Every structure is written in structure tokens, then in C-alpha cells.
Amino acid sequence: xxxxxxxxxxxxxxTTQLNMSxxxxxxxxxxxxxxxxxxxxLAGQQLVTDSICVPGFDPSLxxxxxxxxxxxMIPGMGLVxxxxxxxxxxxKEIIHCKSCTLFPPNPNLPPPSTRERPPGCKTVFVGGxxxxxxxxxxxxxxxxxxxxxxxxxxxxxxxxIRFAEEFMVDKAIYLSGYRMRLGSSTDKxxxxxxxxxxxxxxxxxxxxxxxxxxxxxxxxxxRKMEEDRLRPPSPPAIMHYSEHEAALLAEKLxxxxxxxxxxxxxxxxxxRGEVNRRSANQFYSxxxxxxxxxxxxxxxxxxxxxxxxxxKESFKNALTGILTQxxxxxxxxxxxxxxxAWDHFSKAQRxxxxxxxxxxxxxxxxxxxxxxxIRREEEMEMSDDDSGDNPTKKLRVDDSALAAxxxxxxxxxxxxxxxxxxxRNEVELLKQEKGQxxxxxxxxxxxxxxxxxxxxxxxxxxxxxxxxxxxxxxxxELEQAKEEQTHTQAMLKVLQEQxxxxxxxxxxxxxxxxxxxxINVLTVALVNQDREKNSEKRSPGxxxxxxxxLIGIISTFLHVHPFGANIEYxxxxxxxxDSRISANEIEMLLMRLPRMFKQExxxxxxxxxxxxxxxxxxxxxxI
Numbered sequence: 309x310x311x312x313x314x315x316x317x318x319x320x321x322x323t324t325q326l327n328m329s330x331x332x333x334x335x336x337x338x339x340x341x342x343x344x345x346x347x348x349x350l351a352g353q354q355l356v357t358d359s360i361c362v363p364g365f366d367p368s369l370x371x372x373x374x375x376x377x378x379x380x381m382i383p384g385m386g387l388v389x390x391x392x393x394x395x396x397x398x399x400k401e402i403i404h405c406k407s408c409t410l411f412p413p414n415p416n417l418p419p420p421s422t423r424e425r426p427p428g429c430k431t432v433f434v435g436g437x438x439x440x441x442x443x444x445x446x447x448x449x450x451x452x453x454x455x456x457x458x459x460x461x462x463x464x465x466x467x468x469i470r471f472a473e474e475f476m477v478d479k480a481i482y483l484s485g486y487r488m489r490l491g492s493s494t495d496k497x498x499x500x501x502x503x504x505x506x507x508x509x510x511x512x513x514x515x516x517x518x519x520x521x522x523x524x525x526x527x528x529x530x531r532k533m534e535e536d537r538l539r540p541p542s543p544p545a546i547m548h549y550s551e552h553e554a555a556l557l558a559e560k561l562x563x564x565x566x567x568x569x570x571x572x573x574x575x576x577x578x579x580r581g582e583v584n585r586r587s588a589n590q591f592y593s594x595x596x597x598x599x600x601x602x603x604x605x606x607x608x609x610x611x612x613x614x615x616x617x618x619x620k621e622s623f624k625n626a627l628t629g630i631l632t633q634x635x636x637x638x639x640x641x642x643x644x645x646x647x648x649a650w651d652h653f654s655k656a657q658r659x660x661x662x663x664x665x666x667x668x669x670x671x672x673x674x675x676x677x678x679x680x681x682i683r684r685e686e687e688m689e690m691s692d693d694d695s696g697d698n699p700t701k702k703l704r705v706d707d708s709a710l711a712a713x714x715x716x717x718x719x720x721x722x723x724x725x726x727x728x729x730x731x732r733n734e735v736e737l738l739k740q741e742k743g744q745x746x747x748x749x750x751x752x753x754x755x756x757x758x759x760x761x762x763x764x765x766x767x768x769x770x771x772x773x774x775x776x777x778x779x780x781x782x783x784x785e786l787e788q789a790k791e792e793q794t795h796t797q798a799m800l801k802v803l804q805e806q807x808x809x810x811x812x813x814x815x816x817x818x819x820x821x822x823x824x825x826x827i828n829v830l831t832v833a834l835v836n837q838d839r840e841k842n843s844e845k846r847s848p849g850x851x852x853x854x855x856x857x858l859i860g861i862i863s864t865f866l867h868v869h870p871f872g873a874n875i876e877y878x879x880x881x882x883x884x885x886d887s888r889i890s891a892n893e894i895e896m897l898l899m900r901l902p903r904m905f906k907q908e909x910x911x912x913x914x915x916x917x918x919x920x921x922x923x924x925x926x927x928x929x930x931i
Contacts, residue, residue: 413485428516641665872919
């Protein structure tokens with residue numbers, strides 16, 4: 309509630325107003341804590357929590373929100389903060405001010421009595437003041453409780469103090485019972501025991517009434533706005549009659565989708581008295597168009613009635629089939645209860661069979677009664693039609709009605725007999741259930757455990773099959789790699805033999821060493837080309853969209869680094885985009901694509917470093 313927050317929001321007092329000497333810091337802190345104020349000049353944290361002290365809280369905020377008026381006399385709900393709990397003892401200490409000292413009362417004495425708090429009270433009565441107390445001293449003592457708007461001092465050692473807010477009055481009431489001494493004097497005129505009580509002032513009551521009236525106005529305004537918001541919207545305005553609007557309305561009357569809206573407008577125009585000699589023909593044509601929809605509505609009604617009859621017939625057929633199956637199920641149960649089969653069942657099985665049979669008989673009887681009701685309704689409708697068309701058939705109808713009633717009575721008698729047998733069986737089963745209840749619970753728990761174990765076994769079998777499939781795939785990949793290795797070795801031997809024969813021919817023919825080097829270069833190129841083909845065969849395609857995204861990011865990164873980058877630098881960059889990726893993952897991905905990325909060694913000795921470069925554009929040129 310904002311009203312309660314209004315009262316609590318001003319507890320934080322401006323500490324610049326408290327300018328006094330502190331001779332006993334512990335006593336001063338305890339007293340200020342009891343008052344709910346922040347001590348000045350003391351190091352440490354604030355004694356009043358931040359949740360209560362709301363700096364800069366606007367006290368008039370509650371007047372703008374439309375809150376129901378709250379009785380300020382209710383503790384914790386109005387402007388008065390809730391009283392301290394009675395279980396916690398309040399410790400009062402000595403309070404030192406510039407011109408006087410306040411000594412606490414005897415803690416064993418009962419608390420000072422106060423009158424009933426007037427509504428909106430901001431004024432207190434202070435009695436028992438020293439004779440030599442001045443208005444400045446009173447201001448100094450009580451301004452610790454809050455802003456003082458007025459002090460009215462009397463000659464008889466009492467005064468009235470009016471504060472700016474209501475919660476400041478509670479802090480002033482706390483000082484009731486203290487003994488006040490001016491300076492260090494022991495004269496009776498310089499000491500007195502304070503008595504602080506609520507005072508009834510016309511100004512306070514007037515302000516409270518004004519505030520309540522403002523809250524009531526805001527509440528009425530809020531309720532009115534809520535009613536306006538929840539009020540259903542007004543119907544759309546009907547346009548005035550004109551020849552153009554009449555022509556448009558005539559077109560709308562011919563449209564089935566806009567007929568309901570157009571007929572409303574036509575009715576309004578006729579009620580307004582728009583029909584005259586000049587417009588009579590136009591209105592007659594519109595009425596004629598409205599009449600043309602009667603046949604359409606009758607056809608729709610007939611179609612819906614036909615659908616309803618079809619639905620009834622299908623429901624009756626389905627109900628007949630269900631009733632036949634129920635009869636078969638009941639026959640199975642009755643055959644099971646005969647002595648030939650009944651003796652071979654256990655007690656638990658017999659109990660279950662009896663329960664199932666009873667439930668099936670109840671359902672069968674209910675469905676049978678429902679089907680008989682449908683047949684009676686059909687017969688009554690047919691009899692009404694026949695009596696209206698052929699009065700000579702009344703005797704037949706009466707005979708059929710009597711036969712139907714006799715059949716219905718017979719069915720009802722049979723159903724009552726079955727129900728009586730079912731109730732007898734229920735009594736017997738209830739007697740047996742007391743001894744077999746615990747056994748059935750144990751069997752249910754065992755069945756659940758068995759079902760859970762079967763599910764776990766199925767899951768383990770599926771995992772085993774998936775692992776076997778992965779193992780077979782790995783074996784096939786390993787065999788393929790071995791075949792490719794043997795093929796490359798054979799190719800290498802063939803190339804070496806060709807190289808030797810080419811060298812021998814070069815020596816015989818007297819060629820120079822440059823031609824031999826060219827042959828070496830050609831053989832190396834052929835070997836590299838063969839390796840690239842093998843690597844293309846071995847490197848599978850991209851497995852997922854994530855790998856394609858990683859390749860695109862790595863290609864962009866290496867393209868802007870023409871001298872290449874080592875795997876640690878590349879991994880640190882990719883970690884910023886995906887923290888779960890590893891350096892080994894990136895290196896395996898780069899090795900799978902030799903036409904896009906190549907690895908080079910730079911440096912000498914201890915500074916030797918492996919760098920990866922982007923070479924896709926070079927591969928495109930060579931293709």
C-alpha cells in the first residue's frame with residue numbers, strides 16, 4: 309500500500325538539523341536507535357535500514373494513485389507506523405544536548421499513559437518543563453524528532469509543539485518520562501520531568517479531513533474509469549438514409565455474409581420513418597430482398613435437421629453394437645463363475661472377476677436403458693405422425709405402446725434383479741478385501757519393479773546395438789585406409805622405378821642435370837597430386853551446419869592473416885565465439901580440408917613454429 313509507504317517513507321531525517329555535542333557515543337547511539345533516527349558524527353552504518361528510509365520519497369504520491377482511504381489509527385495500515393513489539397524491552401539511555409541533558413526514567417516503572425490518538429494528529433502536548441526552559445531549548449530537544457512548524461509555550465511550564473508529519477509525533481512520545489536538566493544546575497527551576505501526550509488540534513483534524521476527501525475523490529474517479537473501461541462498447545452508428553446508401557444496402561441484402569448487418573440498418577430506417585412516397589419503391593425492393601432469404605434459411609434448417617437425424621441414427625447403431633459387445637462380455641463372466649471354471653481360479657482372481665462382472669453389468673444396464681429411451685422417443689414421434697395422418701390406426705398404435713411398456717417393465721425388472729445380485733456380491737467382496745488388501749499392494753509393487761527392470765534392459769540392448777554399429781563402421785573405415793595405404797605404396801614404387809629408368813636414359817643420351825631435376829619435379833608433383841586425390845577420397849563431407857559455420861569463420865580469420873596463424877592463436881579467437889570448442893577439434897577440421905588450408909613450418913631451432921594458411925584461392929587457380 310502506498311499510503312503505508314507514505315508514512316514510512318519520511319522516517320529518514322535530514323541529519324544536517326542535528327547539531328549537538330556527543331559526550332557518550334554508546335548511549336547516544338542507543339537512544340537514537342530507539343527513536344529510529346540516524347546519529348550524527350558517529351562512524352558506522354545507518355541504524356535505520358534502507359528498506360524503511362526512502363530518500364526523496366514524495367509524501368503526496370499516494371494522493372495521485374487512487375487508493376482506498378485507510379484509517380490512520382490502524383497500526384501498520386495508515387500513516388502511523390506500527391508500534392514496537394511488546395516482547396522486546398526498550399532500553400532508554402541518557403541523551404546529551406547543547407543546553408540540557410535528558411535522563412531516562414526508571415525502567416521498572418510502568419510506561420507513561422497517553423490519551424487516544426486523534427485522527428491526523430501532528431501536535432503533541434509537552435508538560436513538566438523546567439521553569440527556566442526557553443523556546444530555543446525546547447526547539448533544540450524536539451527538533452531531533454523532525455521538522456517543527458510551530459511551538460506554543462505557556463507560562464505554566466507546558467507547551468504545544470506541531471510537527472510537519474504524523475510519524476514525528478511517535479518519536480516525540482518516546483521522550484515522555486525523561487527528566488530534563490538545564491546545564492549542570494541543581495536548582496529546581498532548571499529541572500523537570502517531561503510528559504508528552506497527543507494533543508487535539510483543529511488544524512490537524514482539518515488537514516486530515518481534506519486528505520480523506522481527496523482520497524475519496526480519487527477513489528470515485530478510479531472506479532468511474534474502471535466502469536468506463538469495463539462497459540461494453542456501443543453498437544456502431546447507423547448511417548442516415550440517402551439514395552446512395554439505399555443502393556449500397558440493397559446490394560448488402562443480397563449477400564448472405566452481410567445480411568444480418570444490412571437487415572439491422574433497414575429496420576432502423578423504417579422505424580425512423582424514412583419511408584415516403586418517393587422512397588416507397590426502393591424500400592419495397594429491399595423488403596423483397598429480405599423475404600428472398602426465407603427460403604435459404606428454411607433450406608439451412610432442413611439440412612441441419614437431416615444432419616441431426618443422421619447423427620442420431622449413427623449413434624443408435626453404435627450404441628446397439630456396444631450393447632451387443634457388453635452382452636458378450638457379461639456372458640463370458642457368467643460362464644467363468646460356473647463351478648467347472650470357478651474352482652480353478654485363486655481367491656484374488658475370483659475377486660477381480662466378480663468386480664469386472666459387476667461393473668460390466670452396470671454399464672450394460674445403463675446402455676440398455678438409454679437405447680430403450682431412444683426407441684420410445686422414435687415410437688412416440690411415429691405414433692404422433694400416424695395419428696395426425698390416419699385416425700384409423702390408433703388401435704395399432706395403442707397395442708404397440710402397450711407392448712413397448714410391457715417390454716420396458718420387463719427390462720427394468722431384470723435390471724433391478726441384476727443390481728440386487730451385484731450388491732450382494734459387493735458385500736461379500738468387502739468382507740474379503742480386509743484380509744487381501746496388503747497382498748494386492750505387494751503384488752502391485754512387484755509388478756512395477758518388474759516393468760521398470762524390463763524397460764532398463766530394453767534401453768541397454770538398444771545402447772549395445774548402437775555401439776556394435778559404430779564398431780562395424782570403424783572397422784570398415786580402417787580397412788579402407790589400409791587399402792589406400794597399400795595403393796599409395798605401390799604407386800610410389802612404380803614412380804621410383806620410372807625415375808631410375810629416366811635417369812639412366814638421361815645419362816645414356818648425355819642430357820644435363822637440369823633435365824634430371826625437371827623429371828624429379830614432375831615425379832614429386834605426380835606424387836603430391838596422387839596424395840591430394842587420396843586425401844579427397846578419404847576426407848568425408850561436412851557433417852553438420854556447425855562445421856560449415858566454423859570453416860567460414862576460420863577462412864575469414866586466416867584470409868586477413870596472410871602469413872598464417874598457429875593453432876593456439878586460432879583457438880583463442882574461436883573461444884570467444886564458442887567456449888566449448890577445443891584446439892584439437894579445430895586442427896582435425898583443418899587437416900580434413902587440405903585444398904583450403906595448408907600447414908607450414910617457420911623459424912629455426914627453438915623458434916620453430918607450425919602455422920596454418922588459407923590456400924583455397926590457389927587451389928581454384930590450379931584446377
